[in-house]
Amino acid sequence: MKIVVIGGTGLIGSKLVNKLRQLGHEVTPASPASGVNTITGEGLTDVMKGTDVVVDLANSPSFEDKAVLEFFETSGRNLFAAETRAGVKHHVALSIVGTERLDNGYFRAKLAQERLIKQSGIPYSIVHSTQFFEFLGTIAAAGTVGDEIHLSTGAFQPIASDDVAAAVADVTVGAPLNGIIEIAGPERGRLVDFVKRYLAKKGDPHKVVADVHATYFGSELNDQSIVPGENPRLGKIDFETWFSSQLQKA
Template identity: 65%
Template sequence: MKIVIIGGTGLIGAKTAERLRKHGHEVIAASPNTGVNTITGKGLADVLTGAEVVVDLANSPSFEDKAVLEFFQTSGRNLFAAEKAASVKHHVALSIIGTDRLPDSGYLRAKVTQEKIIRESGIPYTIVRSTQFFEFLRGIAQEGTVGDTARLSTGYLQPIASDDVADFVTDAALASPVNGVVEISGPERLRLCDFVARYLKATGDTRTVIADPEARYFGTRLQDGSLVSDNHPRIGRVGFDEWFAAQPKK
């Protein structure tokens, strides 16, 4: 089976491509670097010829509110036009748990728009909504840092290893479309401030973490359950300690 991964050279894309190839499928990792651009439409028709499944892992190069919205709108329109012309049978997209609960976030509003375009495309689909990756913990810490102090939300976090994300995306690509949402999470749930403090301690970072219910998470205030799922998510196998132990040491 021919499977095209849009954003196939990124973190999740490369891992997913490797897994699908091991299953014996023809996998095309498509990105602007390989001559496929969902914004301009360049290369889409050729790369989708004969494809049965498209996995969309593309992300906006800018997180500015207007830019990210325009990215997902334009990319979605171009991609689905090409998929219809190629008679693609299944569209898989990676999204984020909490997209519909945090309207103050311009990025998550754009992901809601992306999901709406997918639902209305007429192509059978599976949306995989994930919690944050362990790889994002450093950036979350940095976002809340002033000087030697990181002031962080008390909302809950249940991060997941990118390897587990790739496993779940692979499973979705090889399964029948659900025409709905599959949610995935890591195995451990802690308050965001506590998870980041754990990460900083593991890295030897001496920043002080202050738990603040009013602290903004990339511009939006979190409720306890904003970024986690209690809707029977599929749970990854890799916990924080195992993930951290496997990271390259500088």
């Protein structure tokens, strides 16, 4: 198959491109650097020629409410226009577990993206992923208040980016789901505890405070907010294995 990966040079995209090429597919990583811009429409018509599957991993450069919504709506409309002209048979998108439950700007924008996908008329698959292990440091930074880090006690089930790429690869080469699949890591706990483990291993001296009212990028969490429902696809890489792999790469 010919597969175009929008955002194919990013964290998940680069791993996905390698996996799909190993499976023998013709894969084009597309990004503004390669002359493909989903916001302006530049390069979309050419890159879509003869394409069977499009995987959308693009992300907004700004997380400001209005900007992120405009990004996903504009990008989606331009993508679907080009895909429709080219006769693309399957659109795959990576989204987030909990888009329909959390009321913050980024989640609202992802939900708008999902609505466009469902309305496009193109067979589709949406992969809802939990947060990546790779962003534990970002979560800690966002919760920093002076010399302390205040973090939610809500349930959390992070996943390694390698497991995300593997799941997206499987969905990409399969038949369109015309629905949503959820993926998550193999361990569930409290958000505060995962980040505390991460910071302890990094030797970070900050005091970590468990705070039921601490927000997660603007939203308070409960034990259902950002964890999957029944029967998600679980990754194979647990926290200890993932952290050890990061040390080996350093």
